[in-house]
Amino acid sequence: MEDTMFNDLLASVGEAKEILQHKKQPSRSFMIDEPDAKSIRARLKMTQDEFAGLLNISVNTLRNWEQSRRKPEGPARVLLGIAATHPEVFAH
Amino acid sequence: MEDTMFNDLLASVGEAKEILQHKKQPSRSFMIDEPDAKSIRARLKMTQDEFAGLLNISVNTLRNWEQSRRKPEGPARVLLGIAATHPEVFAH
DNA sequence: ACAAAAACTACGCCATTGACTTACTTATTT
DNA sequence: AAATAAGTAAGTCAATGGCGTAGTTTTTGT
Numbered sequence: 280m281e282d283t284m285f286n287d288l289l290a291s292v293g294e295a296k297e298i299l300q301h302k303k304q305p306s307r308s309f310m311i312d313e314p315d316a317k318s319i320r321a322r323l324k325m326t327q328d329e330f331a332g333l334l335n336i337s338v339n340t341l342r343n344w345e346q347s348r349r350k351p352e353g354p355a356r357v358l359l360g361i362a363a364t365h366p367e368v369f370a371h
Numbered sequence: 372m373e374d375t376m377f378n379d380l381l382a383s384v385g386e387a388k389e390i391l392q393h394k395k396q397p398s399r400s401f402m403i404d405e406p407d408a409k410s411i412r413a414r415l416k417m418t419q420d421e422f423a424g425l426l427n428i429s430v431n432t433l434r435n436w437e438q439s440r441r442k443p444e445g446p447a448r449v450l451l452g453i454a455a456t457h458p459e460v461f462a463h
Numbered sequence: 464a465c466a467a468a469a470a471c472t473a474c475g476c477c478a479t480t481g482a483c484t485t486a487c488t489t490a491t492t493t
Numbered sequence: 494a495a496a497t498a499a500g501t502a503a504g505t506c507a508a509t510g511g512c513g514t515a516g517t518t519t520t521t522g523t
Contacts, residue, residue: 326499335445338500340481346501349480352510353427354447361453365460368453418470429511430471438472441509444481 314359317345323366333369334358406451409437415458425461426450 320330320341331341334355343349351359361368412422412433423433426447435441443451453460 328499333449335449337445337482339483342500342502343481346503348503351446352444352480353429354443354450357425357427358446358450358453361450361460365457368457368460420470431512432510434472435510438474440474444509447509 312356314351314356314363316341316351316359319359319363320345323362330362333362403448403452403455406443406448406455408433408443408451411451411455412437415454422454425454 316330320327323330325333327338327341327345331338334341336355340349344351408422412419415422417425419430419433419437423430426433428447432441436443
């Protein structure tokens, strides 16, 4: 595979860079402040086991999140946001 | 916004579900076993500060990863994989 | 070319999380 | 109705994430 497809993606990455450099306002945030893992999972109609596998965490950790015993860390919050808004990227 | 777009996405989520249930083999993995944060960041041509912001981690954590002092956890590995293969989802 | 600023390396320390375990309850399926 | 799957709840501990400090390298501006 050539790099052309990857280079195409760099256009939107450039946008991401601008957003992060605060030169541009994001149309809508891709990060959720306090993501509700339970409701996101419910929308995707997955079991705890399935959703945990998707996020590459143990079921127990997902349960800790859903029961508000622990709260997901930074990267996990971003990942939950992606699961909520762009679940298709997990498929391939 | 209606739910139609979201429902469209559910098709691919269904595929993700099948993959996770081991009923289907993924064409190619979306998760990297040992993601090299440094090289992924290099391809995206971002500074450590920018990339850390994208992943919602502190710069120090990214540095720990790049210098092999710590290794990213489950969800962070998935997120790095997405950054490598689908960086456009971070833009909006 | 040179100084200033930005980017990066390196590491010590501590609070919080993630993973594992056990026990129990609720829902689903056959 | 019994068996199986799914989910609630909570205790323990190692590893990570975040923060601080100090020094080095690279980039930028004049």
